[in-house]
Structure formats: structure tokens, C-alpha cells
Amino acid sequence: MRITKIGTHVVGTPWRNLTYVTVHTDEGLTGVGEARMLGHTGALLGYLAEAERRHVTGSDPFDIEDLVHRMKYGDFGRAGEIVMSGIACVEMACWDIVGKALGQPVWRLLGGRVRDRVKAYANGWYTVDRTPEEFHAAARRVVERGYRALKLDPFGAGRMELDHDETIRSISLVEAVRDAIGPGCELLVEMHGRFSPATAIRLARLLEPYDPAWLEEPVPPENLKALAKVSAHTGLPIATGERIHDRIEFRELLELQAADVVQPDVGHLGGIAETRKLAATAETYYVQLAPHNVGGPVLTAASLQLGVCVPNFKILEHFNDFADAEIGTIAKGAPKVVDGHFAVPTAPGLGVELDLDAIAEFPRRDADFDLFAEDWHKRDGTARRAAASGGPGGSGERR
Template sequence: MKIAELKTFVVGNPPPAFGGRYFLFLKLKTACGIEGVGEVYAASFAPKAIVAMIEDVFERHVLGADPFRIEALWRNVYGRGYTLRPDVSLMGVLSGIEMALWDIIGKAVGRPVYDLLGGKVHERLRSYTYLYPDEPGSHAYSDSPVYSVPDAAAERALKYVAQGFTAVKFDPAGPYSTFDPRQPSLERLALSEAFCKTLREALGTKCDLLFGTHGQFTVSGALRLARRIEPYEPLWFEEPTPPEAPEEMARVAAQCRMPIATGERLTTKYEFARVLETGAASILQMNLGRVGGILEAKKIAAMAEAHYAQIAPHLYCGPVVGAANIQLAACSPNFLILESIERWDGFQARLLKKPIRWEEGYVIPPEEPGLGVELDEAVAAAHPWDGTALHLVPRFGPVEPPD
């Protein structure tokens, strides 16, 4: 069995665009006709550049390769160009390709990927959603009170709880910037505390609160914020300091009563090993479209298990990464919770021939072979993206108080 073809898709995500402006999918096809789908989560270049990277890696390493030889292919891509170090864009490309290879392998042997990585240990997977606004087309900070008004956020959270969610995530700490880390403003400290207080009073013990930040703060700034929100028992305090220096995040973890979560911007076992060795976090949020793929994520989950840490796969992209996250979560004993884009409905569902199964707050792992999902190419083709914007754009320049 040899890989013979590559097809890429840059798909625009129509309003309300939950999960990002666009998604980057790829398909690999063997000479005998088995197809596998993958998704690349790379945000540091425009999609046309990422597609060129995918094509380059495919031509040099994947075309004609045996899809079962994932370890060898992974090492050859990881070390290409005399790198042999975590490269976030290259690992995003490798992640999507590796994901598609596992899809092919699973289909070739007629088993879900989780059965090939130790077997299912969770019959259902607890999931959470970000607090997305009700208003059609609204997703910017300035667009919706859900992002800035605690009562509006609590009202939205109650609707999610009524649907079956037992955890919601929100991030009132303000915008992230290319000049981070910094001190939080007094305004944002007060707003963050008000969010946690209002949500806890509205939800009681029916729902966990997941407090998100994006590495905005210095150690002392993160600790100032932590002291304000700790009384409301968030399940985690996410990425309180930038991910480049886990030893600094470890100083927050050592002085904070909340669990620290991190990992959406990290890639490979090597970066996650530093998180675990320094004690920077006890909840790892690897994104399988960036971290190096499914097998790399399984290795990280195993390292975490040995450190009594848990995994909570991150998702801010499309449903193919979501499907890979599900495969990893299903076979990982130390799985905690899975990020969902609401209930996997809307455009996320339309992109798949059979939607991801979500029931009363839980994702049900599929029984189908491979990743258990099939990309609907007609829907993907009907929503092309030809823009030049990056997937995520921080504020360029310092954030001055009050923000």
C-alpha cells in the first residue's frame, strides 16, 4: 500500500464563524483507493502559504510512502532541513498529514483509530463549549455583551446548561497582544472577578467554570488575577503566562490554588515534557492539528499520566481535528474533558457526511473505522476561502490600561 495522491481544501467558515475564519483540510489517497482526511491547525502564515508547505512535505516525504510507517515518516519530517526541534508551522502540516495516515490505516484494517492505540476506555466523553454569543454573525469582543457583560454571559451559560453542558469556558481578561506579557488592568481584574461571581451564582454546582486567558500576563499579574477568581473554584486557569517559558508558568502554578491548563500553542512531546518537568500545568490542552499528530499526542498523554496530569484536547478549528481529538480522548485513561464547538451542529456538521455525535453534554466516540468522519467535499468546495488573513490575529502593539 502506497500513498499516491494529495488534495487540499481551504474552506471559509461562514458567519457566525465559530472555530475561526477558515479551515485547512487535506485528503490523502492510496494507489489502491483508500482515502484519509486530515486537518492542519497552523496560524502563523496565510492559507496559501500553508497549502504550499503541505505540498512540499507531501512531495518530499509522503508520495509513495507506506501509510503504516508513521514513526519513520514523522522523524524524517521533524528533522527535515536540519531542524530536529519544534517548528509550529511544520508540525501543523505534519499533524494534518499524520492524521490522514491514521484514517487510512484504520480503514485498511477496519477499526477505529482508538482501537489501534490501546482501545477505548471511555464510552462517552464529557465536553465543554466556549460561551459563544446568541446573535447571528457576532464573534468579536465589541459585537456581543456575552464577552463583556457578566449577566449576559450567565444568561448564555444557562442556555448551554439546559442543553446538557456541564462546563463552559470564557475569557473576560481582555485582548492578547504581540507585546505580552503585561500586568492586567484594574478594570479587567474587576470584570474577571465579576464574571466568575455572576456565573457561579447563576450556575451553582451544576457547571464547571473554565477561565481562559491567552498568555497575556506576567507571573505577578497572573497571580493578582488568580487571587480575584480563586474563590469561585474554576476547574482551570488557562495559559496565565506565555507558553515559551514553562518555568515562569510553574511559578504561577506553585502559588495558585486553581489547576493550571496549557498547551494549545505547544507542539511535540519535547515542549510538553518541559511543562510536566517544571510543574507548569496539570491539564494539557494539545491541539491535534498542531501538536504533531495523533501518535505524538498519545505519547504526550502517556507522559502526562506518569505525572498525574490530565488531558483536555483543544479545539479552535474544524471538525476533522475534533474527530482526531475524540480518538485520542477515547483511548486515554487520563482524559478530563473535550472542547466542542457548541454541539457540533451548524457548519461543523454540514462539513461532514455524518456529524459528530453529541448527546446531553457528551461526545459519543464513533464505531466507524479510521477517524470515523468523512469530509463532504461538495460542501467544502461550495465555501472556498481565498483571503490572506491569518487564522488568529493578536493586537499589534502594547495594550495600555484601561483596555
């Protein structure tokens, strides 16, 4: 079996574009992959066009290790977010092809199941006004859907510091959410790498009464010793890793014992096998894996395969019940959350099939996501509501 070509299909949403890759073979099997890029969709498409000619076409989709190695090192330049995301799209599509050829879900090819279902946490649910009342009501709706864990970023547009008024406001939002969900649900707090170690430590102390299951990216990801400082000064678990794009770069993080949970994005780390290797390394440090997952159905399906077979897998992020409900038609077999968990997938490969006609209904958009804009939660929600009511879109791109 040989790869004959790849296709790219961009799905536009109000706050980011999702890039889907179809990998075609000379035996009629087609695999799918996905990556979510913020502001770099064109760069990803450009890389894939070159990689198709240089590395992908003519390759055996069963030889995944060889293809990944050639794509990562064959161009000599150090692979960053764009290259590793392109590799991930092609790599997970190859796993999809292999699973289909063998009639097995991917998790069976990675060692088999270690659990009967995979716990999910909700994200994308708080596109409301930043008031305790609005956050309380929104959190209640999440619990009513059966989720037993949810994440929020309560903070405004602070950088390094957070002024007194914003600190009080942010903590009040966490208090409201904890009151809404009760003590039996996991509450995960996102910081998006905004703060200095001193500010992060101060905020951690203020958050302790609300028992967050982790603090995510309390400081920018470039300086891991700064993260270690935060970890050393709080008893709350630390999670990070979505902006680390090579599993080898996690070595220092693990050696510093600066995090309790690593959060690689399968769509940015080079795919399923690279993330599986990272999970095995993390396990030797007694660190759990909770993939960053803000993509669509294919990326969720790929991450779910790991959730079934990785012993130190903690929980899987899920946006698609909240932020992206409008694109639910683009794929058949998309994983669903029931009673706060994903079921173990049984279909061959990734178990998801794209509907290209449905994808055409969501053309590429000029989506600008600015985490540091004032009231970014509300602005983002407003953009989504406008889109849902037929607001302006962008241009599509398919190949």
C-alpha cells in the first residue's frame, strides 16, 4: 500500500480555523487527521504542500515511524509548531488507515485498553459576561449535561501582574463556579501563561479554598525554572505542556519535577505515537497525561484512542459540546460525552469519517483570537453568537 496524495480542508469557526487532512492510498483506503492552528493556518497548508511532495507521496502508511522521522529531520531545520502540526495531521491519518486495513480501533494497536471509559472535562462553556451570576448559571448547565469536571479561565487581561480589582473579580468567579458545581466535581483553573511566578503563587494561595484539581500554565512556557518555582510554593497540582511541540523538550520539565500533569496537544506534538512515547516517559516520573484538546471531532477521536490505552491518562478536554456545536455535522462517528465520560471506541481506525459536503458549509474565516484583550470571554462569546445568527464569515480553502 502506498500514499498517493493528501488533501486539506479548512473548517472556519468564529474563533479559530480547524485544518483537516485526508491521506489517500492506492488501495482505496483514506485516513483523516486534524490540527487546530491559531493564526498560522496558511503556514500549515504551505508546509503540507511541500511535505506531500518531499516526504508523504509514495510512502507506506504502515511505516509510520519512518515517515515521521523523515518529516521531522529530513528538512534539517529544527521542527517547530508548524512542522510538528503538519506531521501530526499526516501521522494520525496513517493510524486511521492502518486501523481500517486491519479492522481494529487504533487503541488496540497501541497495547489495548486499560480502562472501560475515559473521563471528560468541559471547556468553552463560559462565553458569558464575567460576573459571578453568569458564571454560576453557565457552570450549572455544564453539570446538568452530566459533566463531573470543567475548566475555566477566570482571569482578565493581566500580564505578569493582576491588579487588586481584577484579582477580587477573578476569585469571585471561581467561588461562584465551585458553589454551582458542588464539592463532588473537579474544578480546573486555567491561567494561560499570563503571570510572573510571584503573581501565580499569590493567586494559587487565594484559590486554595476552592480546591482546584490543577493550575494550568501559571507562567509563560519558555522558562521552566520559573514554573518549578511556582510548583515549589504551592500544594496545588500544576499542569502544562500545550505549547511544547516536541516530546524531547518535555525532558527538562520532567527532570525539574515542575508539573504534575503534562498536556501535549496530539495535533501539535507530531501525532498519536509521539504522544504515547511522551506518556511512557512521564509515567516514569509519576506524572499524568491530560491532552490539550481544543480541536474538532478528529482530534478528539485521536486523543481518545490514547485515553483508552495509556495507564497514566488522567482526563480529556472537550470543547465540542459548547464552543463548536454548530459544526457538529462535519463528521460521522464523532465521540460523544455521556455521564461525563467518553465510551471506548470500537470502529476501525479513528472511527470518524469527514463529510466534505458539510465541511463546505463552514469556509475558512478571518478569526482573530486575542487572549489579552479586555473582557476576552465576552468578546469571544459575542463573536460566536453573531456567527450562529448568520454573521460575517471568511473565505474557504480546500484542496
